[in-house]
Amino acid sequence: MRIVLTGGGTGGHIYPALALWRYISAHDAAAEVLYIGGENGLERDIVSRAGLPFVAVKAAGLRRQLSLSAVRTAFYTWRGYRAARRELARFQPDVVVGTGGYVTLPVVFAAHSKHIPAVIWEANARPGLTNTLCARRAAAVAVSFPDSERFFPGAKRVVMTGNPRASEVQDVTPAQVQAARERYTLDPARKLVICYMGSRGSQSVNRVVTQLLPKFIASEAWQVVYITGDAHFESVQVKIRELGLMNLPSHVHVLPFVHDLSQLLPAADVVVTRAGGATLAEICSLGLPSLLIPSPYVTANHQEENAKRMVQGGAARMLREAELTPQTLWGALSRILDDGQSAVMRDAAKRLATPAAVADLYALVEAVCSTNSVY
Known part of the structure; x- marks a missing residue:
């Protein structure tokens, strides 16, 4: 053929x-x-x-x-x-x-x-x-x-x-996940937050996440892999310098792009991401709790509709960009990671997988x- x-x-x-x-x-x-x-x-x-x-x-x-x-x-x-x-x-x-x-x-x-x-x-x-x-x-x-x-x-x-991405991420082996943990020097004692806004990133979301970096730095229980998108990496670096955060600790990673994301995702305790179809397929297949920030710049607002399906199924929480502030983002993450919601959300995500x-x-x-x- x-x-x-x-x-x-x-x-x-x-x-x-x-x-x-x-x-x-x-x-x-x-x-x-x-x-x-x-x-x-x-x-x-x-x-x-x-x-x-x-x-x-x-x-x-x-x-x-x-x-x-x-x-x-x-x-x-x-x-x-x-x-x-x-x-x-x-x-x-x-x-x-x-x-x-x-x-x-x-x-x-x-x-x-x-x-x-x-x-x-x-x-x-x-x-x-x-x-x-x-x-x-x-x-x-x-x-x-x-x-x-x-x-x-x-x-x-x-x-x-x-x-199709729902099937492919399941083929990642435990050895590959462990290798990813070592590549990114992840601490097994800390809960892992992975933040990525699709392949292109998001200027508006980056602005909010960058303001939260001091709280991630001060956290003793969480670690973060924050993927800015290639187009936004330099502007994020400028903002980090303006905040006086010259040397980030080992539990805070700020990266432009990750080519081995499928091997890194299984290590996450929660993902903060957009609500595109492929992204949701991946996180449901892996049974990952998610905090979804649907892009408002897409045709017919279809990402918000995708996100609503996840929220209704109990697999995610949603924050619209209009609602997004450092306080609302940190509060939503705290409810997922510290208030016992993550286990229920994992099971719900798996039920939605194909x-x-x-x-x-x-x-x-x-x-x-x-x-x-x-x-």
């Missing part, structure tokens, strides 16, 4: 695609896989680092209102579509799998024009505009939440598969190919 994977812009679109690729590689030695990503997205570096063949095409975010920016976006999308058609003609895939992000649209539309079946995978409870448009040209849509089918009324087939996600998604891809679905 020859497969094209496409998706990008953020880790929530990229890492699930890579999880599927690794599953395919382990179960079908004859499969050939190509990744088509955007020219300026994170996927170029992440996919190349993983060792998967990668080509780039033009892609840009869709605009709902007519404007100069919308015209520019349409031009970029058209160029990406033409380039994707050329790559598909060269590679001759049996199926295209899109995991979301701007680049998915030109690639899936190009596949449709060449009668190549596509499978669209949606990470969030409420889909974005790109996947909504692509679903009508796909042979099947895979969703991560049980009631997301209602957002795809024009789709030919919708299947609940869950998120451990067979990557196998179910691959089974759907195989089914599309075996039925020779052409649309």
Whole structure:
């Protein structure tokens, strides 16, 4: 089977695609896989680092209102579509799998024009505009939440598969977790808080977390791994110097990015993070208590909807950015870590996990190919 994977812009679109690729590689030695990503997205570096063949095409975010920016976006999308058609003609895939992000649209539309079946995978409870448009040209849509089918009324087939990252993080061994503990000099006597705001980080959340560093430094019971995001690391360092925190103690780590996060997460007692679909899949699979700060800058506020599912299930607490202060963040962490909530939240998170996600998604891809679905 020859497969094209496409998706990008953020880790929530990229890492699930890579999880599927690794599953395919382990179960079908004859499969050939190509990744088509955007020219300026994170996927170029992440996919190349993983060792998967990668080509780039033009892609840009869709605009709902007519404007100069919308015209520019349409031009970029058209160029990406033409380039994707050329790559598909060269590679001759049996199926295209899109995991979301701007680049998915030109690639899936190009596949449709060449009668190549596509499978669209949606990470969030409420889909974005790109996947909504692509679903009508796909042979099947895979969703991560049980009631997301209602957002795809024009789709030919919708299947609940869950998120591939939920399966992959379970493959991390105890030895890898212990090695991560040693790499980050974690103290087994302290409770570990891991704070990360997705692959790009968040300026507004960083501002609040940085103000809490003196309290983390003074804490005798907690330790923190605080991941700022590459784009924000220097500004955080400036703020740390302004606070006079020149030499951080061994139980406080401030890092720009962590490539081995899947090996570090199992060591956490609580995570402070966004509410993207891939992130929630990982923490549910590991049974981690979470304090969710959904991004208010995403389409249809879908991260808050994701977070509400977790809160309703008893697996998380939520703080909206509008409510976020050093006091509310520290108070919420204290209730989770010091008030006995973490054990209950761990059990609730595990109940929400979908451990067979990557196998179910691959089974759907195989089914599309075996039925020779052409649309």
